[in-house]
Amino acid sequence: MRAPRANSREKILAAAADVAREAGPGSLSLDAVASRAGVSKGGLLYNFPTKAKLMQGLVENYLSDFQKALEARAAEAGHESVLSAYIKLSADDCERPKPSASWMFSAIAEDPDFLTPIKAFKHQLFERLKGETADLGSLLVCFLAIEGMRSMNLFDSDVLSEDERKLLVSSLLKIAG
C-alpha cells in the first residue's frame, strides 16, 4: 500500500494544520498528525525526524506562502503601494472563517523561539513599508490595525461583523493614501 508518488511532506504539513484547528492546538500529537495525513508514524518521522522539525516546517511554509502571496499582490496591482497590497491581502485572509494558523499555538508551546523567524519577517516587512510611506504615524496605525485583525482571526474572535470589517479596510486604505 505504498503511494509511489506521494509528496508526503505537504500532506503532513496540511494535516498538522488541520489537526491543530479542529482538535485544538494542545492535541497536536505526532500520532494524530500521522493518522490524519494517511501516513504511519514511522513515515512521519522519516519526513520530520522530530516534532520540532515539523513545527519548523509549518513556520517556514507559512512564511514562504505569505511572502509569495504578498509579492503576487504587489505585482498584480502595478504601482499600488505595498502597504495597500498588505492590507488587502490580510483582509482576504481574514475573510474566510478559517483560523488556519492555530498550529502556531502548538509551536509556541513546543518552544517560543519558533516565533523568531516570524518576528524577523514582520520586522523586515515593517522596514520595507517605512521606506515607501511618507507619514510614519499613518503607517503605524495601519500596520498595527492589520496586526490586530490578524490576531483576532488567529484567536477566532469574530467581534467584528462583515460590514465592519469592510469599513475598517476602506478606512485603512484611505489612511494609507
Place this chain on the structure above:
Amino acid sequence: MRAPRANSREKILAAAADVAREAGPGSLSLDAVASRAGVSKGGLLYNFPTKAKLMQGLVENYLSDFQKALEARAAEAGHESVLSAYIKLSADDCERPKPSASWMFSAIAEDPDFLTPIKAFKHQLFERLKGETADLGSLLVCFLAIEGMRSMNLFDSDVLSEDERKLLVSSLLKIAG
C-alpha cells in the same frame, strides 16, 4: 507549619503566570506551579481541583483586573472618553517589557474554549465604545490597532521602538478625538 491563612490562591495564580512567562507556555505543569508558589502539589490541587480550573482562575483574574483598571482610568480622567482610557491603559500595559499573559497560550492548548470569556469581554467593550463614538470607521481603526499592539506584546514582538509606540499612541488619540 500550617499557615493559618495564606492566600494561596493568589500566590498560585501569580506563580502560574511566572512559570508560563519564564519557562514557556508549554512547561506550565502543576508541579512547576506548585513549587514556584511554595506549595505542595496537593495544596495546589486543594485550591484548584484541576488544571482546567487553574486556567479558568487565570482568565477570570485577568479579566477582572483589566476591568478594574479600565474603570479606574475612565473615572480618574473625568469626562474623557472610554476609548481614550482604553488606549492609554493598553499603551501602559505594553510599555513594560513583560509579556505577562503568556499563560494564555497554555490555556488555549488546554482548551480553546477558555478564550470564550475573553472574546465576550472584548465584544462587550466594543459595543460600549460604539455607543460613545461618533465615527465608526475611526473607532474600528483605533480598536484594531490597540488589539494589534496587545497582540504584539503578547507574542513578545518588539517590532516597534519606544518612539514609534509613542507616536502610534498619540496618532490613535488624535483619531479617537
Place this chain on the structure above:
DNA sequence: TTGACAAGACCGTCCAGCCGGTACAGTAAG
C-alpha cells in the same frame, strides 16, 4: 539487489489527578 521510504510495535519520560496522611482550629460534651 539495493536503497529510499513506510509501517507500527515498543520504550522511557512526563504529567495530571488521586489518595492516604498530617497539622491545626474550633467546638462541645464530660
Place this chain on the structure above:
DNA sequence: CTTACTGTACCGGCTGGACGGTCTTGTCAA
C-alpha cells in the same frame, strides 16, 4: 480543663495513560 470529634488547609508519593522518539521489519521502484 480535657478529651473527643469535625472541618479546613496542606502535603507528597503513586499510577495510569499519553506522547515523543527508536527500532525492526517490510515493500516498492529503479
